[in-house]
Every structure is written in C-alpha cells, then in structure tokens.
Amino acid sequence: MVKVATFFAMSVGAFAFWQTMDKIHVWIALHQDEKQERMEKEAEIRRMRAELIRENKKRESLA
Template sequence: MVKVATYFAMTLGAFVFWQSMDKVHVWIALRQDEKQERLERELEIKRVREELLQQAKQRETQA
C-alpha cells in the first residue's frame, strides 16, 4: 500500500512539475516577444527621428 501511495504521489508531483515548467516556458517566451517588439518600436522611432532631422537640415540649407 505504501508503494502504491508513493508511486501515486511521485506521479502527481511529476505532473505538477511539468505543468508548472510549461507555464514558465510560456511566460518566458511571451516576455521575450514583448521585449523584441519594444526594441523594434524603439528602432523605428530612431529611424523616423533621424529622417526628420535630415529633412530639417535640408530645409535649413535651402532657406
């Protein structure tokens, strides 16, 4: 009886462990996606800023 209870407890523990690890992996993946999206937005903002600065310099030289 003790062996069966121990086996059941270990099986349940393994199941809970794998479920929690799956949730952790999903959380990490989402966090990495959010970080990548934020970096892409920042790069786009920098690109647009540089473009606007170039246009402003061209207007200054023409005026």
Template sequence: MVRVATYFAMTFGAFLFWESMDKVHVWIALHQDEKQERMERELEIKKMQAELMAQAKESES
C-alpha cells in the same frame, strides 16, 4: 500501501512540475515576443527621428 502512496505522490509531483514548466515556457516566450516588439518600435522611432533631423537640416540650408 506505502509504495502505492509513494508512487502516487511522485506521479502527482511530476505532473505538477511538468505543468508548471509548461506555464514557465509560455511566459518566457511571451516575454521574449514583447521584448522583440519593443525593440522593433524603438528602432523605428530612431529611424524616424534621424529622417526628421535630416529634413530639418535640409530645410535650414
């Protein structure tokens, strides 16, 4: 009986571990996607700022 209970507990523990790891992997992937999107937006903003600065210098001349 102890062996059956131990096996059940180990199986259940492995299942919980597997499910939590799956959730962690999904969270990491989403976090990386958000970070990539934020970096792309910041790069686009920097490019736009550079263009506006170049236009401002051009109009001053």
C-alpha cells in the same frame, strides 16, 4: 500499499512540476516577444527621428 501511494504521489508531483515548467516557459516566451516588439518600435522611432532631422537640416540649408 506504501509503494502504490509513493508511486501515485511521485506521479502527481511530476505532473505538477511539468505543468509549472510549461507555464514558466510560456511566460518567458511572452516576455521575450514583448521585448522584441518594444525594441523594434524603438528602432523605428530612431529611424524616423533621424529622417526628420535630415529633412530639417536640408530645409534649413536651402532657406
């Protein structure tokens, strides 16, 4: 009976461990996606800022 109880407890423990690891993996993946999206937005903002600065300098040199 002890062997059966030990097996059952270890099975439940392993299941809980894998479920927790799965949730942690999903959480990490979501945060990596959010970080990637934020970096892409920041890069787009930098490109637009550089383009606007170039256009402004061009206009000032023509005026």
